[in-house]
Amino acid sequence: MKALLAISRRIDTFSKWSGVIFSYLLIPLVLLVVFEVITRQFNRPTIWTFESVSFLYGAHFMLVAAYGLLTKSHVCIDLVSSRFSVKINAIFSLICYVLLFFPFIIVFTYYGIDYSYFSWLYLETSWSAWGPPLYYIKTVIPITAVMLLVQGISEVIKNIGILTGVKEVAE
Amino acid sequence: MSPELVAIAMFAALVVFLFMGHPLAFVLGGVGTFFGIVFIGPQFFGIFMDRIYGTMDNFVLVAITLFILMGNFLALSGIADNLFASLRLLLGPVRGGVGLAVVVVCIIFAACTGIIGASVVTMGLLAGPILIRYGYSRELTTGVIAAGGSLGMLIPPSIMLIMMADQASLSAGKLLMCGVVPGVTLGVLYMIYIAVRCGINPEVGPPVPPEELALVPMTKRITDTLRYAVPPVILIVCVLGAIFFGVATPTEAAGVGAFAAFIMALAYRKLTWENFKETLYQTSRTTTMVIIIIVGATCFTGVFLGLGGGKALVNAILGLGLGKWGTYILIMAIYIMLGCFIDWIGIVMITFPIFLPLAQALGFDPLWFTAMLAINLQMSFLTPPFGYALFYLAGIGLDGVKLPHIYRGVLPFMAMQIVGIAVCTIFPNVVLWLPNLMMGG
Numbered sequence: 001m002k003a004l005l006a007i008s009r010r011i012d013t014f015s016k017w018s019g020v021i022f023s024y025l026l027i028p029l030v031l032l033v034v035f036e037v038i039t040r041q042f043n044r045p046t047i048w049t050f051e052s053v054s055f056l057y058g059a060h061f062m063l064v065a066a067y068g069l070l071t072k073s074h075v076c077i078d079l080v081s082s083r084f085s086v087k088i089n090a091i092f093s094l095i096c097y098v099l100l101f102f103p104f105i106i107v108f109t110y111y112g113i114d115y116s117y118f119s120w121l122y123l124e125t126s127w128s129a130w131g132p133p134l135y136y137i138k139t140v141i142p143i144t145a146v147m148l149l150v151q152g153i154s155e156v157i158k159n160i161g162i163l164t165g166v167k168e169v170a171e
Numbered sequence: 172m173s174p175e176l177v178a179i180a181m182f183a184a185l186v187v188f189l190f191m192g193h194p195l196a197f198v199l200g201g202v203g204t205f206f207g208i209v210f211i212g213p214q215f216f217g218i219f220m221d222r223i224y225g226t227m228d229n230f231v232l233v234a235i236t237l238f239i240l241m242g243n244f245l246a247l248s249g250i251a252d253n254l255f256a257s258l259r260l261l262l263g264p265v266r267g268g269v270g271l272a273v274v275v276v277c278i279i280f281a282a283c284t285g286i287i288g289a290s291v292v293t294m295g296l297l298a299g300p301i302l303i304r305y306g307y308s309r310e311l312t313t314g315v316i317a318a319g320g321s322l323g324m325l326i327p328p329s330i331m332l333i334m335m336a337d338q339a340s341l342s343a344g345k346l347l348m349c350g351v352v353p354g355v356t357l358g359v360l361y362m363i364y365i366a367v368r369c370g371i372n373p374e375v376g377p378p379v380p381p382e383e384l385a386l387v388p389m390t391k392r393i394t395d396t397l398r399y400a401v402p403p404v405i406l407i408v409c410v411l412g413a414i415f416f417g418v419a420t421p422t423e424a425a426g427v428g429a430f431a432a433f434i435m436a437l438a439y440r441k442l443t444w445e446n447f448k449e450t451l452y453q454t455s456r457t458t459t460m461v462i463i464i465i466v467g468a469t470c471f472t473g474v475f476l477g478l479g480g481g482k483a484l485v486n487a488i489l490g491l492g493l494g495k496w497g498t499y500i501l502i503m504a505i506y507i508m509l510g511c512f513i514d515w516i517g518i519v520m521i522t523f524p525i526f527l528p529l530a531q532a533l534g535f536d537p538l539w540f541t542a543m544l545a546i547n548l549q550m551s552f553l554t555p556p557f558g559y560a561l562f563y564l565a566g567i568g569l570d571g572v573k574l575p576h577i578y579r580g581v582l583p584f585m586a587m588q589i590v591g592i593a594v595c596t597i598f599p600n601v602v603l604w605l606p607n608l609m610m611g612g
Contacts, residue, residue: 023454058227115217
């Protein structure tokens with residue numbers, strides 16, 4: 001169990017850093033939107049800003065999803081569960097991870113790999129005048145899925161730790 | 172399995188797992204996956220990937236990220252604190268003046284943020300202890316904060332309205348404009364109520380004692396108020412004006428707004444490298460929370476609609492034979508009930524695929540109908556026993572405030588909201604006037 005918790009801590013550190021790093025995508029996102037507005041005002045619109053903005057936004061919210069899971073930012077309803085003990089909650093949590101989270105994320109991962117694989121196979125590009133490659137941004141989908149999968153494993157380890165009493169509950 | 176049974180089974184699974192406290196995004200995704208595999212088969216998941224990519228490639232939703240960033244920079248610049256500090260002295264001599272200051276700050280701050288939890292908590296921490304110290308009754312204190320804080324959902328730039336527009340395939344700019352008049356009117360109604368109530372009975376909301384007022388001269392009160400009110404108001408007017416006049420899309424306005432808010436935080440000398448980083452991380456956490464729910468929900472609603480659950484529910488509701496307005500009242504009642512348990516993102520994602528076709532079948536204007544749902548949702552968070560705003564407020568733990576105080580406190584404000592909903596229903600132009608004036612679209 002101790003070894004598992006050590007793995008879980010490593011995963012947490014990884015997810016934390018992924019969130020920290022990908023948060024900086026926000027800076028080019030804002031600057032690019034401002035740039036687009038300015039260039040358009042001077043009647044010099046560029047063909048590439050519109051799609052680049054979407055790419056940055058899409059990559060940002062996906063790639064920080066695992067960080068969100070780590071920091072418990074994803075909305076949940078604790079109206080009922082908050083009335084139970086920490087251990088009962090750990091059991092609830094394990095049930096949900098096994099029945100919902102992992103099936104969903106495994107499907108997400110498997111079909112995500114499939115989806116981006118075909119994009120790479122045909123070296124898919126956008127239909128717009130700029131025509132940027134789409135396989136990079138589509139690869140974000142399986143990467144996000146794998147990161148969520150790994151962070152989910154860490155959450156499960158922590159819950160088992162709480163149940164077996166190995167992990168101290170920080171309140 | 173018949174579509175009716177599928178619909179009921181999917182919702183039952185949703186409710187059970189939600190109450191186990193699992194994140195909404197993954198409950199939606201997980202339930203969708205289960206029913207998708209069992210009843211549709213793997214071919215569904217290819218479509219699901221397309222939907223995820225569609226969410227990533229959605230230019231309107233970029234506005235959500237950018238408005239959240241803008242709100243966080245504005246929160247960082249400390250305008251809420253400073254505006255409240257100066258405004259409460261300016262309005263201090265009046266009975267109930269501090270309460271009025273809270274509503275004004277809420278209206279301005281609401282327009283800056285747009286996530287209800289944030290404004291209720293911020294205002295609760297900021298104004299709650301002060302109101303109680305000045306001798307405001309616990310009921311009035313909590314009522315003002317809960318009602319004022321919830322306005323953030325309605326007054327643009329509201330994240331909720333952008334998401335609703337996206338789900339309902341409406342123009343985000345127009346829907347944002349729908350929120351302005353009802354939101355501000357509600358704010359003004361709250362202020363009238365506070366002024367009248369405290370005017371009649373100063374016990375519940377006394378003026379600031381003259382000794383304290385004497386410490387700060389009138390001119391300083393006015394200049395301080397202007398100093399902290401004018402820049403954010405200009406920012407909001409510019410952002411909304413750009414959308415209104417069709418100069419910029421909501422996304423572009425949000426981007427420029429976020430940049431301007433950054434400059435503002437800099438100008439108020441509140442920006443350090445540390446809290447700049449923290450603002451980015453906070454924005455990441457909130458953004459991914461909101462948008463990953465959309466991803467999970469596409470899986471759920473895709474399966475739900477694919478199995479005919481949507482059509483079954485629409486037919487079931489139409490089959491009740493309540494007529495156009497009976498159904499409208501039913502939908503509004505359902506929303507108030509859902510607001511007790513689920514927060515707005517979940518409600519929008521789960522109910523829109525059912526209620527919008529229903530509204531269309533009954534011949535409602537989709538823009539007006541969606542705006543009404545938004546106004547209603549804003550109220551549902553104040554509805555005892557479970558409204559979200561109430562719990563946020565109880566969670567702050569104000570001195571001597573118990574849930575019953577909050578329940579009694581929000582009742583008069585709920586009454587005003589019901590009046591507001593009735594007015595907007597009878598006179599749809601209250602909602603539609605501003606968007607109809609909009610140029611372009």
